[in-house]
Amino acid sequence: GAGVSQSPSNKVTEKGKDVELRCDPISGHTALYWYRQSLGQGLEFLIYFQGNSAPDKSGLPSDRFSAERTGGSVSTLTIQRTQQEDSAVYLCASSPRASSGSNEQFFGPGTRLTVL
Amino acid sequence: SQQGEEDPQALxxxxxxxxxxxxxxxxxxxxxxxxxxxxxxxLVHLILIRSNEREKHSGRLRVTLDTSKKSSSLLITASRAADTASYFCARRYSGAGSYQLTFGKGTKLSVIP
Known part of the structure; x- marks a missing residue:
């Protein structure tokens, strides 16, 4: 079946502009995660959605970052007034159910954001 | 920091x-x-090892876990050029918020043909 998809694959924007990044999780997966990966670094957790529960936003680096998940499926990560330090690859992952034993996450290909 | 750390950074x-x-x-x-x-x-998931397990195998991959030392090893046997990639360990730690995976910075593996 289809995996996690993300769009756009690449985004170049000017400092101060807003951007929206989209994630389509695997159908039926109730858990959805956003991560950020700067060049040569590990993954930095941003936000987590599980079903209809309130999201865990503890990883969002500032109030310029927000995310929503509509209908328990597609998610959008929005970065307002982008800064150069926001440049990174933004990865989305989904898993069948966060409380399940394995919690294996299935990743999308990522969106490479470049802020000029 | 509760971050998982990998070493070496490059191999x-x-x-x-x-x-x-x-x-x-x-x-x-x-x-x-x-x-x-x-x-x-x-990222592509390779293998998972639970806290009550000590060793798991998957094809050419072997993972060990030593909870007393709080460490794990990933062994790739008979490496191939196609194994060139970055490898990350991710912990699901116990307790509140345990749905999260905490990733380390990874090991960059280069396999020379």
């Missing part, structure tokens, strides 16, 4: 040799997972 070996990567952590875990990343894009 270069000849094709056919074995590659060993290590991961350490600081708090108790529910499970530990290894992921592979090609070209800085999406």
């Amino acid at each position: 270069s070996i000849q094709e056919g040799e074995n590659a060993t990567m290590n991961c350490s952590y600081k708090t108790s875990i529910n499970n530990l997972q290894w992921y592979r990343q090609n070209s800085g894009r999406g």
